[in-house]
Amino acid sequence: MAQHSVAQQAQRALEAHLLDGSWPVGVRLPAERALAETLGVSRNSLREAIFCLKARGLLVSKWGSGVFVTDRLQTAISSPWRQLVADHPDLRWDTLEFRREMEGATAHYAALRADKTDLKKIEGIIKRLTRAYETGEKNEEYKADADFHEAIAEASHNSMFLYLHAGILRMLREHISLNLMGMEDPSGKITDDLRRQHLGVWDAVRKHQPEAARQAMLAHIDFTRIELERRQG
Amino acid sequence: MAQHSVAQQAQRALEAHLLDGSWPVGVRLPAERALAETLGVSRNSLREAIFCLKARGLLVSKWGSGVFVTDRLQTAISSPWRQLVADHPDLRWDTLEFRREMEGATAHYAALRADKTDLKKIEGIIKRLTRAYETGEKNEEYKADADFHEAIAEASHNSMFLYLHAGILRMLREHISLNLMGMEDPSGKITDDLRRQHLGVWDAVRKHQPEAARQAMLAHIDFTRIELERRQG
DNA sequence: GCCTGAAAATTGGTAGTACCAATTATTTTT
DNA sequence: AAAAATAATTGGTACTACCAATTTTCAGGC
The missing domain is CATH 1.20.120.530 (GntR ligand-binding domain-like)
Structure with missing residues (x-):
């Protein structure tokens, strides 16, 4: 059914939050486990999406702390x-x-x-x-x-x-x-x-x-x- | 020790193969399970790397078939x-x-x-x-x-x-x-x-x-x- | 009351297993 | 020899478990 994979959909969802301002620069994202549940995807798929956004420089993750929004310009x-x-x-x-x-x-x-x-x-x-x-x-x-x-x-x-x-x-x-x-x-x-x-x-x-x-x-x-x-x- | 995460190292390993020509355009990558073992990482981490390269257009994956190198570069x-x-x-x-x-x-x-x-x-x-x-x-x-x-x-x-x-x-x-x-x-x-x-x-x-x-x-x-x-x- | 510091809870990082669905290769049947 | 059924392989997804770094909590002492 889904034209796009679950991980891609998750990535889209994250990008949407970055674009519409609900996750401003510097804010900490919900924990992976919680976020995966709210998005209705597994933590694996969510992490694949997050990893891609990190590689693009939109997010940074700090060990034991959380994932944060960076300046994406x-x-x-x-x-x-x-x-x-x-x-x-x-x-x-x-x-x-x-x-x-x-x-x-x-x-x-x-x-x-x-x-x-x-x-x-x-x-x-x-x-x-x-x-x-x-x-x-x-x-x-x-x-x-x-x-x-x-x-x-x-x-x-x-x-x-x-x-x-x-x-x-x-x-x-x-x-x-x-x-x-x-x-x-x-x-x-x-x-x-x-x-x-x-x-x-x-x-x-x-x-x-x-x-x-x-x-x-x-x-x-x-x-x-x-x-x-x-x-x- | 590792300055970079395992997934990032995996991504670089893949990119290295793309750059030095050992994986020419159109070739099929080794299966994820096998590739993960040769790289010494879990399949999860490898998939995070592959997902990112797919998002960048360097790789495409076909269900049940394999992952292939595109000619984007x-x-x-x-x-x-x-x-x-x-x-x-x-x-x-x-x-x-x-x-x-x-x-x-x-x-x-x-x-x-x-x-x-x-x-x-x-x-x-x-x-x-x-x-x-x-x-x-x-x-x-x-x-x-x-x-x-x-x-x-x-x-x-x-x-x-x-x-x-x-x-x-x-x-x-x-x-x-x-x-x-x-x-x-x-x-x-x-x-x-x-x-x-x-x-x-x-x-x-x-x-x-x-x-x-x-x-x-x-x-x-x-x-x-x-x-x-x-x-x- | 406030500071200190150790324990506990939280969080991202990684590994492993299991299962599904699509494809491909192999075998069997006609 | 061709076609159909079957087995093996592959990517896609989910779940659990554990590790290590961080943060929070809270007990203890001044």
Whole structure:
């Protein structure tokens, strides 16, 4: 009869409570045994549903305490790759290698083909980036950083690279940035290095030096990789 | 001890099989009872993991039949381009640039990390390829060619490259090969060049010379591009 | 009266068994 | 040889039992 399995129905029921506000953020869910009874399902099926919602980041469970509702706005949208990258930290190095090659190639072709419109756009982003560096606005810095990379992708005039940047690469960049942004940088050295690296890429693209642009971008990715390694082995 | 729950560990074990290719698309997983025993977890915990992967669309289960691997991971990445390439033939040069960079990078990391198993596999394919060249079996030559590139991708030991090769790159390769294979080659010069290029890549990978491998692969892709240009402007 | 701390109840985590229903493989019958 | 009946396998669900971490309760002492 049931189009969907009992566990799926249970998951729907839980999601409904999360959506209609009857279980606000931070609240503790009824105990599994009681909740299973009220939903009319076994504790097994209920746990399957809960486990899935936990994996999606909507719930967290604390041993001996209960299951709680988390802030679901962050993890609402996730691609299959995001989930995999989050679950398998060792995959991060694979994706970083991929990023390194792709961003390097993109910078190469950007330096080869950037026209006046492209250069003007990138220059504007560089100004935003510099201003964000100086004022220390981390949020604007992150946004300008992302815009910079996508502007480079546009300037490459290659649909393939452009789509990669709009899809996977953007996701990977977000994932890395979240880990790297929260770090302390008391001396401001890292911020300074990042600024120098972006200017290096921009300079090579502006002067139409493909290989210099590639090397500058590779150095930038390598820098983020090394900084990431320093923090997480 | 365990930072993560048993169910989460089970989920990662399943994901690992999906990522490293030991469970290809369409394959049927071992029965839940048997799989739970091999993983050393209870069937309940295993089912929680499976349920989550089903919800993410990576697995589908059929009543009384088994659990199967879907092609979500590959289609999620390759589908946008499949449509684009089909709709816009002039996109071919963009995709060739993309192929050039990706295959070059893959050869680089293959030379860096290929182990004895990888080398043995590649060597076998090289022998098939040589035999196909000599006997002039175009069909076997094409198949061995494709296997060669994918074996290189496996030897790179990078899940990202591996999946790209299994997805979009395979599609692009098919697209190119069909145009290139059907051409006449009376003097046998092109076949001879192709053979020399494959041997060049194989030699660099075997000797663990990353940059030589990259350059050899780039030369190979450039050759196919030039031959394609000669025929279709 | 209030604090302390140990015992008890509660809760999520895991394992195991049993049974059902759908599918598949095997055997039997025609 | 084909078809039908049967047995074995598989996912789906439920239930019980126990463990370990947490919270609550409550007795005892100051």
